[in-house]
Amino acid sequence: MDFDEIYNTYSQKIFRVCLGYFNDYDIARDMTQETFIAVWESIGKFEQRSEISTWIYRIATNKCLRQIQKNKNHLKTNFPENLKQEEYNVEKDERLSLLQKYISELPEIERIMIALSLNGLPQEEIAEITGSSHANCRVMLHRIKKKLMKKIEDDGRF
Known part of the structure:
Protein backbone atom coordinates (compact mmCIF):
# COMPACT_ATOMS: atom_id res chain seq x y z
CA MET A 1 0.00 0.00 0.00
CA ASP A 2 1.54 3.34 -1.01
CA PHE A 3 1.36 6.49 1.07
CA ASP A 4 -1.37 8.17 -1.00
CA GLU A 5 -3.59 5.13 -0.60
CA ILE A 6 -2.90 5.00 3.14
CA TYR A 7 -3.69 8.70 3.50
CA ASN A 8 -6.89 8.49 1.46
CA THR A 9 -8.05 5.43 3.39
CA TYR A 10 -7.31 6.61 6.94
CA SER A 11 -7.14 10.43 7.06
CA GLN A 12 -10.84 11.04 7.84
CA LYS A 13 -10.85 8.29 10.45
CA ILE A 14 -7.72 9.64 12.11
CA PHE A 15 -9.19 13.14 12.03
CA ARG A 16 -12.26 11.92 13.93
CA VAL A 17 -10.05 10.23 16.53
CA CYS A 18 -8.03 13.43 16.99
CA LEU A 19 -11.25 15.40 17.24
CA GLY A 20 -12.29 13.05 20.03
CA TYR A 21 -9.19 14.05 21.98
CA PHE A 22 -9.43 17.81 21.47
CA ASN A 23 -12.96 18.73 20.38
CA ASP A 24 -11.34 21.43 18.27
CA TYR A 25 -11.43 21.25 14.48
CA ASP A 26 -8.14 23.09 13.90
CA ILE A 27 -6.16 21.16 16.50
CA ALA A 28 -7.60 17.87 15.22
CA ARG A 29 -6.60 18.81 11.67
CA ASP A 30 -3.07 19.67 12.87
CA MET A 31 -2.77 16.42 14.81
CA THR A 32 -3.99 14.45 11.78
CA GLN A 33 -1.31 16.14 9.71
CA GLU A 34 1.34 15.38 12.36
CA THR A 35 0.20 11.76 12.41
CA PHE A 36 0.64 11.35 8.67
CA ILE A 37 4.01 13.08 8.71
CA ALA A 38 5.08 10.45 11.25
CA VAL A 39 3.57 7.69 9.09
CA TRP A 40 5.46 9.02 6.06
CA GLU A 41 8.73 9.15 8.00
CA SER A 42 8.29 5.69 9.56
CA ILE A 43 6.53 3.64 6.88
CA GLY A 44 9.76 1.78 6.15
CA LYS A 45 10.01 0.74 9.80
CA PHE A 46 6.50 -0.76 9.94
CA GLU A 47 7.05 -4.37 10.99
CA GLN A 48 3.59 -5.73 10.12
CA ARG A 49 3.15 -7.30 13.55
CA SER A 50 -0.31 -5.73 13.52
CA GLU A 51 -2.65 -4.26 10.94
CA ILE A 52 -1.45 -1.03 9.37
CA SER A 53 -4.63 0.64 10.65
CA THR A 54 -3.73 -0.30 14.23
CA TRP A 55 -0.24 1.10 13.73
CA ILE A 56 -1.60 4.39 12.35
CA TYR A 57 -4.22 4.73 15.09
CA ARG A 58 -1.51 4.11 17.68
CA ILE A 59 0.66 6.86 16.16
CA ALA A 60 -2.32 9.24 16.26
CA THR A 61 -3.14 8.30 19.84
CA ASN A 62 0.46 8.82 20.96
CA LYS A 63 0.68 12.17 19.14
CA CYS A 64 -2.55 13.37 20.75
CA LEU A 65 -1.53 12.22 24.22
CA ARG A 66 1.85 13.96 23.89
CA GLN A 67 0.14 17.16 22.76
CA ILE A 68 -2.21 17.00 25.75
CA GLN A 69 0.77 16.56 28.08
CA LYS A 70 2.46 19.60 26.48
CA ASN A 71 -0.64 21.68 26.90
CA LYS A 72 -2.36 20.71 30.14
CA ASN A 73 -4.39 23.90 30.06
CA HIS A 74 -6.33 23.23 26.87
CA LEU A 75 -10.02 24.01 27.17
CA LYS A 76 -12.71 21.47 26.41
CA THR A 77 -15.30 22.65 23.95
CA ASN A 78 -18.43 21.15 22.51
CA PHE A 79 -18.15 18.66 19.68
CA PRO A 80 -18.34 20.75 16.47
CA GLU A 81 -21.79 20.41 14.99
CA ASN A 82 -20.71 21.59 11.55
CA LEU A 83 -18.23 18.76 11.02
CA LYS A 84 -18.33 17.62 7.42
CA GLN A 85 -19.01 13.91 7.13
CA GLU A 86 -18.63 11.63 4.16
CA GLU A 87 -21.85 9.69 4.69
CA TYR A 88 -24.34 12.27 5.93
Missing part, protein backbone atom coordinates in the same frame (compact mmCIF):
# COMPACT_ATOMS: atom_id res chain seq x y z
CA ASN A 89 -25.11 15.94 6.42
CA VAL A 90 -25.04 16.86 10.12
CA GLU A 91 -27.27 19.93 9.68
CA LYS A 92 -30.10 17.78 8.34
CA ASP A 93 -29.92 15.19 11.06
CA GLU A 94 -30.83 16.50 14.50
CA ARG A 95 -30.39 13.07 16.06
CA LEU A 96 -26.79 12.87 14.89
CA SER A 97 -26.06 16.32 16.30
CA LEU A 98 -27.56 15.26 19.60
CA LEU A 99 -25.49 12.06 19.64
CA GLN A 100 -22.33 14.06 18.93
CA LYS A 101 -23.23 16.38 21.81
CA TYR A 102 -23.64 13.41 24.15
CA ILE A 103 -20.33 11.92 22.97
CA SER A 104 -18.56 15.24 23.62
CA GLU A 105 -19.80 15.09 27.24
CA LEU A 106 -18.09 11.73 27.87
CA PRO A 107 -14.74 11.47 29.65
CA GLU A 108 -11.75 11.57 27.32
CA ILE A 109 -10.96 7.83 27.15
CA GLU A 110 -14.62 7.00 26.56
CA ARG A 111 -14.82 9.55 23.71
CA ILE A 112 -11.79 7.96 22.09
CA MET A 113 -13.06 4.42 22.47
CA ILE A 114 -16.51 5.19 21.07
CA ALA A 115 -14.96 7.20 18.21
CA LEU A 116 -12.80 4.23 17.27
CA SER A 117 -15.79 1.91 17.54
CA LEU A 118 -17.92 4.20 15.37
CA ASN A 119 -15.11 4.18 12.83
CA GLY A 120 -15.59 0.43 12.56
CA LEU A 121 -12.48 -0.78 14.35
CA PRO A 122 -12.74 -4.21 15.96
CA GLN A 123 -12.54 -4.31 19.74
CA GLU A 124 -9.17 -6.07 19.61
CA GLU A 125 -7.66 -3.11 17.74
CA ILE A 126 -9.33 -0.58 20.04
CA ALA A 127 -7.84 -2.43 23.02
CA GLU A 128 -4.39 -2.41 21.43
CA ILE A 129 -4.64 1.31 20.55
CA THR A 130 -5.86 2.36 24.00
CA GLY A 131 -3.54 0.01 25.86
CA SER A 132 -6.29 -1.96 27.57
CA SER A 133 -7.12 -5.63 27.55
CA HIS A 134 -9.71 -6.91 25.09
CA ALA A 135 -12.03 -7.89 27.94
CA ASN A 136 -11.76 -4.45 29.53
CA CYS A 137 -12.34 -2.78 26.18
CA ARG A 138 -15.46 -4.86 25.57
CA VAL A 139 -16.87 -3.99 29.00
CA MET A 140 -16.04 -0.29 28.63
CA LEU A 141 -17.67 -0.08 25.19
CA HIS A 142 -20.78 -1.76 26.56
CA ARG A 143 -20.93 0.74 29.43
CA ILE A 144 -20.35 3.69 27.10
CA LYS A 145 -23.19 2.56 24.85
CA LYS A 146 -25.47 2.13 27.87
CA LYS A 147 -24.54 5.59 29.10
CA LEU A 148 -25.30 7.10 25.68
CA MET A 149 -28.61 5.22 25.45
CA LYS A 150 -29.64 6.54 28.87
CA LYS A 151 -28.89 10.11 27.77
CA ILE A 152 -30.92 9.54 24.62
CA GLU A 153 -33.84 8.07 26.57
CA ASP A 154 -33.72 10.85 29.16
CA ASP A 155 -33.73 13.45 26.39
CA GLY A 156 -36.93 12.08 24.86
CA ARG A 157 -36.33 13.63 21.40
CA PHE A 158 -35.45 10.38 19.64
